[in-house]
Amino acid sequence: MSTVKRDFGSFHASNVQELLDLSNEEYTPPPAPFTCPKFDKYRTETPHFGKDMRNKHFHLEEDCVFLNHGAFGGVLREALETAQKYQVWVEKQPLRFYDRELLPRLVYVTRRIAQFVGCDRRDLVLVENATTALNTVIQSVPLGPGEKLFCLSTTYGAVKKMLSWCCEQTGAHLCQATVDFPITDEQQLVDLVERNLEAGTKLAVFDHISSNTPFVMPIKDIIRVCHEKHIPVLVDGAHALGSLHLDISSLDADYYVTNAHKWLCAPKGTALMYVRRELQEKTRPLIVSHGFGSGFNSEFIWAGLHDYSPFLALHTVLDFWETLGVESILNYTHDLAKKAGDMLVKAWGTELAAPPHMFGSMSLVGLPPSLYAQEKPADYSVAEKIQNDLYHQYNMEVPVKSVQGRLYVRISAHIYNHLGEYELLRDAVIGKMQENKN
Template sequence: MQKNSKRDFGSFHASNVQELLELPETDYQPPAFPVSIPKFNDYQLETGRPCRQKHFLLEEDCTFINHGAFGGVLREAMDSTHEWQRYVERQPLRFYDRELLPHLVYVTRRLAKFVCCDPTDLVLVVNVTTAINAVVRGLDLKKGDVIYILSVTYGAVKKLLQFVCEATGAMLKEVQLNFPISSKDQVVSLVGETLDPGVKLAVFDHIPSNAPVILPLKEIIEICKNRGVPVLVDGAHALGTLPLDLKSLDPDYYVSNAHKWFCCPKGSAFLYVRKELQSQTRPLIISHGFGSGFNSEFIWAGLHDYSPFLAMHVNMNFWEDIGREKIQQYMYKLCRDTCDLLTSLWNTKLAAPKEMFGCMALVELPPQLYSSDTTVTYSTGEAIQNQLYHLYNIEVPVKCIQGTLYVRISCHIYNELAEYERLGKNVLEMCETKMNLVQNVN
């Protein structure tokens, strides 16, 4: 294409992206689908094993209670990606040059409605890591600037922040959140006591990965706003597990993965940016959309497989047709029941009050499982995790939190209580046989 031709990807098409996103709902006409997009209007939700067999691709013989790690795709959504991929290859130029961007706009509009924000404030990205990099790289950091985080911040994000601080002379202030947590007031008080006015950016996980308590973000964001501190929320685990309302929550930046609890294909996530901050938030890949508006700059990152974004229609249909509350209520109840089951069976405690957990929870392992003479470390937990997998085909992470070992259980609609009973009994069996787990780290 000629650079300034009417059909130039970076001018005509990119400007149309903004126009289509800004149209009111009454004036917007979505494109017709060239592939089948299943709906679930008449479907009665089956949970547990029947759901797993019908809607997921997980191996039958694995006790998979680690959905929080990398998610698990909805079978129908995976089928949709394949159908989109085949359609693209029938006439690639027609798809990429004439059809792709209107379809990406449609997905963006639907997803924005799902999380309650203006579609011009939301862009599709491949994962949360990419989104957070885009936000942080857009900050005008100088020597002496401070970035504030809690100790539960995701490890990859900590490394990013350490990198940019070393490069710019800014400082990273990490505040220790002590476990076990007594209540959400403990978290709110900690932030209130340690967050100084003038901080360049505060980063909070909505649901921290290693310690999956639901942080009281509404109260935390209020503290930040009162002190003039911009807030970036890492909501990697939020989409699908929480009833997201970004308009009400009102963060400055919010990111979430769609491939985790929302069960989209890998390579689908979103970034929300408050309008006043969009001019400084640029994509990591500068391409044809540059100069055509916030959404246009992010929507095309060169030629790659866009089918995970397009398949999100299937997941949104699933959650909307069945009812997101019905799905979340099942997951929450299963998590609470599992917490009761395991703490009773092992005579241990949770890392936080039950009401602070959603679809994941930290349940303390029996101390007799590992040697009391050995310092408990990450490697100790990894050894136990590996034993559970190799001996019993149970996939569940073991986390070391301030010297205590916990299993981080995940509860999705395809899980059922019998799986956690199996975990509980097998852990007790490991205790009885006094396996020298610490010696088998490697």
């Protein structure tokens, strides 16, 4: 093993488990093939969040009011540079990279990111996106006619389609409980699950943070309710990593999926899938390749030839977060989202879709009914029209959501945002209200 650790040598997918089994004292990480970005100045210099962070560390257009980080994220400038360096490095000697270097490097990334999200490295695999991971888990659950799957009405639309498709193929039934808005508190959601979840359900699927209506679920309590009924839980945490303190092991989920290219700001195509140890043997990759039969991590680490540089750039992303401090970043984004939400509610005379403490780095703020009163019902098409108007007239990216006949804006807050941008949103909506009156 020492030869493999230090000079790579000949390495195969079957060796992956060996490297993951090594203790931190035994393990020697492979050195990077080039100089990676460092953020040492933030060890002594307090970071200035807002415009300064945007100019230094992101590629966002200066004249765009970008309040929709939750859609597809926004890559950290230095992480993209690292990924591009790896792309060039690969082409200098492709056989050396893919046959000798890649898998040990992916093991190192897996070890680091597992520690960051609070789980055992042997229970975590790298995947390209949450959609792939969710499909992997859902399709691994054996279903038969009449058996049940469970989700809430706020579950992401693509996930509902996955669940419905599995039901169509197997004769199973999808049970869905409706979340009523505005939400009063966390107990409303726990009670909803308690009342509607039937014993014998094969799998319950919940968002950690709902995408369209971005309240933070009391996921630990909901998992407890499900486990009391002996029902396994799949958590869709697509929005969690980088917007919440994430400690996967403490949640006690059976499966947990999250994106690293959203709030953590990794290059596009970087996500994680956690599977409880005793369920790994039945959770098989959608793509069968060389690692098949060699262990859980081995089966997922190689999915054929594609661009693995986004995974390897996670080192730069983690260096950034660890240097600036997770607590410092989350305090800023949560505080900004709350201040912006409070300011918009007061200016528009509306309300949030849930109590302020149930939001993290996003918030769902009611739009003034007078803005869309002439449009009935206030459905998706009306929401889309207002969203497009804000973009075309004000160069403003903010999603407008239709929820039970009411319209809301979903605002995102990241370290490059500042309160003045939400004031521009406030004024744009007030301006459109004036247009409607005229």
